[in-house]
Amino acid sequence: MAQAAVKTGKQKSIILKSLTDLTFWRGVVAIIVFLVLWEIGSQAKNWFGFMVPFVGKIAPPTDVIARWTEVVTWPGYWESWYLSTGRVFLGFIAAQVVGIPFGLAMAVNKYFRGMFFPPFEILRPIPPLAWVPASIIFWPTTELSIMFVTFLGAFYTIVINVLGGARSIDIQYLRAAQSMGASQWDLFYKIILPGTLPSIFIGAAVGMGITWEVVLAGEMISGGGQQGGGGLGFFIWSSYMGGVMDQVIVGMISIGLAGYISSSLIRYIGKVCMPWRRMF
Amino acid sequence: MNTVSAPSVSNPQAGVMTKGAISIRNVTKVYDPGGVNVLAVEDCSLEIAPGEVCMIVGPSGCGKTTLLNAIAGFHSITSGQIDLDGEMLCGPSKPLADQGADRVVVFQNGALFPWKTLADNVAFGPVVQGTMTKAEARDKAVEMLAEAGLSNVAGKYPGEVSSGMARRAEIVRALINDPKVLLLDEPYRAMDGLTKSIMHESLLEVYDRTKVTIFFITHDLEEAIFLGDRVIVMTTRPARTKKIVDVKIERPRDYRLLSSEEFRVLVEETKEAVHEEAVKAFEAGERELA
Numbered sequence: 001m002a003q004a005a006v007k008t009g010k011q012k013s014i015i016l017k018s019l020t021d022l023t024f025w026r027g028v029v030a031i032i033v034f035l036v037l038w039e040i041g042s043q044a045k046n047w048f049g050f051m052v053p054f055v056g057k058i059a060p061p062t063d064v065i066a067r068w069t070e071v072v073t074w075p076g077y078w079e080s081w082y083l084s085t086g087r088v089f090l091g092f093i094a095a096q097v098v099g100i101p102f103g104l105a106m107a108v109n110k111y112f113r114g115m116f117f118p119p120f121e122i123l124r125p126i127p128p129l130a131w132v133p134a135s136i137i138f139w140p141t142t143e144l145s146i147m148f149v150t151f152l153g154a155f156y157t158i159v160i161n162v163l164g165g166a167r168s169i170d171i172q173y174l175r176a177a178q179s180m181g182a183s184q185w186d187l188f189y190k191i192i193l194p195g196t197l198p199s200i201f202i203g204a205a206v207g208m209g210i211t212w213e214v215v216l217a218g219e220m221i222s223g224g225g226q227q228g229g230g231g232l233g234f235f236i237w238s239s240y241m242g243g244v245m246d247q248v249i250v251g252m253i254s255i256g257l258a259g260y261i262s263s264s265l266i267r268y269i270g271k272v273c274m275p276w277r278r279m280f
Numbered sequence: 281m282n283t284v285s286a287p288s289v290s291n292p293q294a295g296v297m298t299k300g301a302i303s304i305r306n307v308t309k310v311y312d313p314g315g316v317n318v319l320a321v322e323d324c325s326l327e328i329a330p331g332e333v334c335m336i337v338g339p340s341g342c343g344k345t346t347l348l349n350a351i352a353g354f355h356s357i358t359s360g361q362i363d364l365d366g367e368m369l370c371g372p373s374k375p376l377a378d379q380g381a382d383r384v385v386v387f388q389n390g391a392l393f394p395w396k397t398l399a400d401n402v403a404f405g406p407v408v409q410g411t412m413t414k415a416e417a418r419d420k421a422v423e424m425l426a427e428a429g430l431s432n433v434a435g436k437y438p439g440e441v442s443s444g445m446a447r448r449a450e451i452v453r454a455l456i457n458d459p460k461v462l463l464l465d466e467p468y469r470a471m472d473g474l475t476k477s478i479m480h481e482s483l484l485e486v487y488d489r490t491k492v493t494i495f496f497i498t499h500d501l502e503e504a505i506f507l508g509d510r511v512i513v514m515t516t517r518p519a520r521t522k523k524i525v526d527v528k529i530e531r532p533r534d535y536r537l538l539s540s541e542e543f544r545v546l547v548e549e550t551k552e553a554v555h556e557e558a559v560k561a562f563e564a565g566e567r568e569l570a
Binding site: 177277 | 352353391394404439454457
């Protein structure tokens with residue numbers, strides 16, 4: 001009897017669970033209130049005759065939604081998504097592939113750390129965006145130059161997180177492993193690597209957010225024609241140039257959505273890779 | 281020096297004589313944290329017989345853990361010598377002992393690997409030493425966990441089980457390596473009284489089966505008398521043996537022992553000695569701060 005009850009409980013879908021959850025409804029109400037206030041603020045000039053400061057200058061949600069329904073029919077819009085996502089993911093993955101081993105090497109080997117950490121720390125304060133002009137000159141294509149900048153954004157983050165995470169592994173784990181006969185390789189592969197996974201995923205999640213910020217600015221600055229152009233950042237910039245403000249907001253929300261989807265993906269992968277962590 | 285000589289037991293599983301006699305001779309350890317020499321252990325000598333349960337008590341910070349670390353190979357000694365079954369672990373020519381599965385440690389705050397299930401944790405030793413394949417080790421692990429009453433949670437992660445279960449699993453993890461010596465550094469310190477008594481029974485049951493030498497550091501005097509063959513009271517820092525209390529109570533022991541007259545007398549005897557040292561440690565601490 002009890003087993004059957006538990007089974008049906010598990011089969012309840014997430015959607016059903018959300019609909020009965022009070023927290024979910026609070027969130028929904030909050031968003032609706034926000035949208036209503038925004039609408040009123042933006043339309044105040046037309047409806048009531050007086051201009052609300054700041055909000056009055058922004059396009060109202062109704063205009064934005066109208067514009068969005070139009071924009072989604074443009075292939076150019078989806079191409080922007082594709083281009084930006086490509087730049088983000090390529091730069092991001094390159095950052096992980098280079099950054100994780102680099103961080104681990106510095107964590108584990110004090111000579112490596114002594115040699116590479118100082119130049120790393122000196123370069124790190126330079127914002128990735130400050131690299132854009134140098135990047136454009138240095139890389140053969142604009143595409144590569146944007147990807148290099150996104151790479152930097154995620155690279156510093158992942159290295160710092162990996163370094164910190166690996167070095168903060170409780171020494172008792174290492175001692176326990178050694179007293180059971182673990183070799184240096186066992187220590188690295190079975191203790192340090194799994195022990196650093198949480199930091200790797202935090203670095204990845206934060207780095208992903210930074211990558212999106214950077215790609216937008218990179219596109220705004222460097223995008224200008226077909227080659228290297230396009231992308232959601234360029235979409236926003238050209239909308240601004242064209243004076244189509246509601247389209248700017250469409251772009252902003254699109255990017256927010258893209259960033260959210262990317263972070264969710266990383267969180268999901270984290271859950272799969274780290275089954276022992278109940279909360280990520 | 282009086283010793284309780286338990287006969288060396290041949291372990292049918294390993295086919296090897298499990299001895300585990302430890303000889304600590306004139307060991308001195310000087311730390312140098314921040315350029316201020318700290319004399320942790322001074323001229324400490326102690327003989328531990330094979331298969332003996334040797335309880336080490338003493339005031340906080342007196343150097344007990346330093347001794348354990350020296351035996352385990354985590355820290356070096358400054359002078360003196362420690363032998364295991366007649367072979368030198370560390371000494372003048374070799375101040376830092378090699379770490380090895382013949383002396384496995386169980387730590388105070390628990391060091392089960394959070395990213396492995398209990399069964400995989402227990403299987404860790406044999407797998408990294410190459411003495412069993414992964415499948416064999418896992419089967420053996422599940423078997424031994426069942427003996428410790430943990431068959432239901434063998435597939436769970438340490439974060440999902442209670443601390444009592446985790447600590448028992450950690451001891452199984454140590455024992456699967458068939459060590460000569462089990463080094464325990466206040467393993468039950470953070471537990472409530474009821475859990476502790478279950479831990480004690482579990483440990484005694486394991487000891488009665490395997491007769492592994494146990495080197496157990498604790499602050500709990502009742503725990504010391506209840507579990508031990510001998511209780512070694514250490515002086516305040518630098519550590520030296522102050523007093524040895526023989527616990528000539530027969531095994532197997534159970535909790536009813538705790539209310540017996542014999543038990544009470546031994547606890548009182550030990551308490552007196554420890555209290556003296558604790559007061560000294562307290563005063564010394566005050567002097568250091570002043």
